[in-house]
Amino acid sequence: MTMSAKISFDKYCGTGNDFIVLDNRTGSFDQQDQALWQRICDRRFGVGADGVLFFNNSDEYDFEMAYLNADGGEVGMCGNGARVLTSFAKKIQFDKTDFKFKTRDGVYSSSVLKSGLIKLEMTQLSEINTIDVSDLITSKDSFFMDTGVPHCVYFLDSLDNIPLMEWGAKVRYDKRFSEGANANFVEIIDEGHLKVRTYERGVEGETLACGTGATACAWAYRELYKQIDHIKIDVPGGELEVLFEDGKVYLSGKVEKIFSGVFEV
Numbered sequence: 001m002t003m004s005a006k007i008s009f010d011k012y013c014g015t016g017n018d019f020i021v022l023d024n025r026t027g028s029f030d031q032q033d034q035a036l037w038q039r040i041c042d043r044r045f046g047v048g049a050d051g052v053l054f055f056n057n058s059d060e061y062d063f064e065m066a067y068l069n070a071d072g073g074e075v076g077m078c079g080n081g082a083r084v085l086t087s088f089a090k091k092i093q094f095d096k097t098d099f100k101f102k103t104r105d106g107v108y109s110s111s112v113l114k115s116g117l118i119k120l121e122m123t124q125l126s127e128i129n130t131i132d133v134s135d136l137i138t139s140k141d142s143f144f145m146d147t148g149v150p151h152c153v154y155f156l157d158s159l160d161n162i163p164l165m166e167w168g169a170k171v172r173y174d175k176r177f178s179e180g181a182n183a184n185f186v187e188i189i190d191e192g193h194l195k196v197r198t199y200e201r202g203v204e205g206e207t208l209a210c211g212t213g214a215t216a217c218a219w220a221y222r223e224l225y226k227q228i229d230h231i232k233i234d235v236p237g238g239e240l241e242v243l244f245e246d247g248k249v250y251l252s253g254k255v256e257k258i259f260s261g262v263f264e265v
Helices: 034-041 079-092 164-172 211-224
Strands: 006-014 017-023 051-056 063-069 098-102 107-112 118-121 141-146 150-156 182-190 193-200 205-207 230-235 238-245 248-253 256-264
Touching (some): 006 079, 017 079, 034 051, 063 079, 079 211, 079 248, 150 211, 164 182, 164 193, 164 205, 182 211, 193 211, 211 230, 211 248
Parallel strands (some): 017 051, 150 182, 193 230
Antiparallel strands (some): 006 017, 006 256, 051 063, 118 248, 141 150, 182 193, 230 238, 238 248
16 A cells, blocks of 8 residues: 555444444555554544454455554454444345454354344453452442453442543553553443443543443443343443343444545555
8 A cells, every 4th residue: 555545444333432444355454554543543633433443354254353443553352343344244245144253352253133233242251350450449349351352340339520531541551451451430220221431442531332341341240230131231322232142142232334435645
């Protein structure tokens, strides 16, 4: 790709989590060009997004997903990003509703439901409460798990007026996490109904939604409070659902295509 190239892209949104989506089946985009992707994600001087999704070919699966945060750094998984790329795949492979795809973190499955919602099976869950993170933030309860990326979860009486940027950065840069961690703050609205705000590493601030974070919060709620199979999660960008069915965990929510465009570099 030359310096005078034009990059065709689609802009998608998954419950407020916004992404630049690139069809990279020809392998024409350099995923390692960190400065370029930082520039495109910049909300003042670029297109603006929480991250970049690459739709890559796969010999074994329906597609391969690569994801870069807004800082240009690659991470293993993004739940809402995976749901967005499933919607993108549906437009390319219009006769399919069920997909299996590879990420750096592992292999995932997803479905386009009749309602239009995108449902993702969260297959890579590990390190469940293996790290004590209670000393970082004063809270009612705390929890740690890896849902493809590491998440700390803190249950509070209210999420109003919390110093999210300060607390989030404290968790994100704590020395016990070699690559940083995400910070989630949870308010229990009712039985099986949570309100969540998330500070995401790589974005270095609050995002309107975080799918892997919502999954971690739902899992923590089940472990600490109530074994409920259907958990509704209110995030600043809308609503997500985490479902526990037959020993499996699913993340479900809306995906919207916002626009298509061309970015000159």
